[in-house]
Amino acid sequence: MKYDFDTVIPRRGTNSYKWDSVPQADILPMWVADMDFRTAPAVTEALKRRAAHGIFGSTRVPSAYYEAVTDWFERRHGWKINPDWIIYTTGVVPALSAVIKALAEPGDKVLVQTPVYNCFFSSIRNDGCVAEYNHLRYEDGVYTIDFEDLECKAADPSVKLMLLCNPHNPAGRVWSREELEKIADICLRNGVFVVADEIHCELVYPGHRYTPFASLSEEALLHSVTCISPSKAFNLAGIQIANIVAADEEVRKKIDRAINVNEVCDVNSFAVDALVAAYGEGEEWLEELKRYLYGNYETVREFFRERLPQFHILPLEGTYLVWIDCSVLGISSEEAAGKLMEEGRIMVNSGEMYGETEGCFIRLNIACPRELLLRGLEGIFKTFGDAERGGGPMRS
Known part of the structure; x- marks a missing residue:
C-alpha cells in the first residue's frame, strides 16, 4: 500500500478524548468514533x-x-x-x-x-x-x-x-x-x-x-x-x-x-x-483506508469464527464500527462492557447507549492499526472465552 496504516502512533498525552479519558493507562480504547491513523498527507x-x-x-x-x-x-x-x-x-x-x-x-x-x-x-x-x-x-x-x-x-x-x-x-x-x-x-x-x-x-x-x-x-x-x-x-x-x-x-x-x-x-x-x-x-488515500478498514473487519470476523463462534458479528456494510451480538452471555450490554474493561482491559460502547434494550450488544471501533486490533480481540477472548468453552451464561 502507498499509505501507512500499520504504524502505531501514540496518542496518550495529546488531549485525545478517546485515549486520555480512559481510567487506566493499560486500557485500550476502542470506543469513541475517531481513527488512530494520521489523516491524508x-x-x-x-x-x-x-x-x-x-x-x-x-x-x-x-x-x-x-x-x-x-x-x-x-x-x-x-x-x-x-x-x-x-x-x-x-x-x-x-x-x-x-x-x-x-x-x-x-x-x-x-x-x-x-x-x-x-x-x-x-x-x-x-x-x-x-x-x-x-x-x-x-x-x-x-x-x-x-x-x-x-x-x-x-x-x-x-x-x-x-x-x-x-x-x-x-x-x-x-x-x-x-x-x-x-x-x-x-x-x-x-x-x-x-x-x-x-x-x-x-x-x-x-x-x-x-x-x-x-x-x-x-x-x-x-x-x-x-x-x-x-x-x-x-x-x-x-x-x-x-x-x-x-x-x-x-x-x-x-x-x-x-x-x-x-x-x-x-x-x-x-x-x-x-x-x-x-x-x-484525498481520494486515493481514502480508497486505501477503506481497504484497510475492511481488512480489519475481516480480521474481526475470522477471529470470532475461530475462537468465539457463539457470538454474532453483524455484517459491516459501512462505517468502521462493528456491532457485536453478545446475547449468549446472558448479561446486559452494560455488564458486558464493564467486564471487558475490568478483565480484558478494553473500552467499548454498550448497546444500551444507543437505545438497544433487548439482548446484549457492544460497539467496537476497528479504525486502528491491526496490531492494536488484535490486542483488543485478545482482550475480548480473555474476558469471554470461558463462556465460549461451555461455561454457559455469565452472571454478575
Whole structure:
C-alpha cells in the first residue's frame, strides 16, 4: 500500500478524548468514533501551510470551499448540490441541534430508528422535543426497517421530523435505494420532514452503495436536509467542520437563523483548508483506508469464527464500527462492557447507549492499526472465552 496504516502512533498525552479519558493507562480504547491513523498527507500539508502563515484571524469561507464540496459529491455520488444550499457549521451534532430548533417546536416528536447514534437523543431533548422510536427489526442477525411501524408512527400529527442515520451507526447498515424510497414515501405522505445524518457516507464497503437521501427525487430534496462532513472519513473530528445541505429556501433561512442563535455560525481557518484539501486531493488515500478498514473487519470476523463462534458479528456494510451480538452471555450490554474493561482491559460502547434494550450488544471501533486490533480481540477472548468453552451464561 502507498499509505501507512500499520504504524502505531501514540496518542496518550495529546488531549485525545478517546485515549486520555480512559481510567487506566493499560486500557485500550476502542470506543469513541475517531481513527488512530494520521489523516491524508494532503490535509496535513495544507494545515502546515496554514500554520506557517502564523496569523489566525476570523475566517471568510471562500468559493473554493463550496466547489470542493459540490465537486466531491457530484463526482463520487452523482448528487449535484447547488452551492447556495450549503450552510457551514462546526459539526454534525451542532447541525442536528440547529435543524431541530429551526423546524420543530418544543413538545413535538422526532422519529429515530434505534439502536442509533446516542447524540440523536440529546439533540432532541436539548431542543425540548420528544423522541419517538421506530425500532429497527433484528432478525437472523441483521437489522432491517420495520416499515409498518414507521407508517404508524409517522401518521401521528405530533411527529414533525425524522432523524435518518445513513449509513447507520451502530448497526453498520448502508440503506439501499429501495429502503430509502420507502422511507421517503412514508414521510412525504405524512408530512414528516427528514433530517439525514450522512457523516459516514464515504465509508461504504464492496457490494454496497451510499445513496444520498436528497438525491432520490425533487420531493425528497425539498422535504429534507442533509448533514455531511469529512470528519469521519478523514479523521478530522477535532478540526470541527460540517455542512448542512438545504435546498428549500425558507427551510434554509430558518436553519441559518438557528445556527446563529446557537452561535455555531463561524468556522476556523484550519477547518476550511482541511476540507478543501481532503475533498480536493484525498481520494486515493481514502480508497486505501477503506481497504484497510475492511481488512480489519475481516480480521474481526475470522477471529470470532475461530475462537468465539457463539457470538454474532453483524455484517459491516459501512462505517468502521462493528456491532457485536453478545446475547449468549446472558448479561446486559452494560455488564458486558464493564467486564471487558475490568478483565480484558478494553473500552467499548454498550448497546444500551444507543437505545438497544433487548439482548446484549457492544460497539467496537476497528479504525486502528491491526496490531492494536488484535490486542483488543485478545482482550475480548480473555474476558469471554470461558463462556465460549461451555461455561454457559455469565452472571454478575
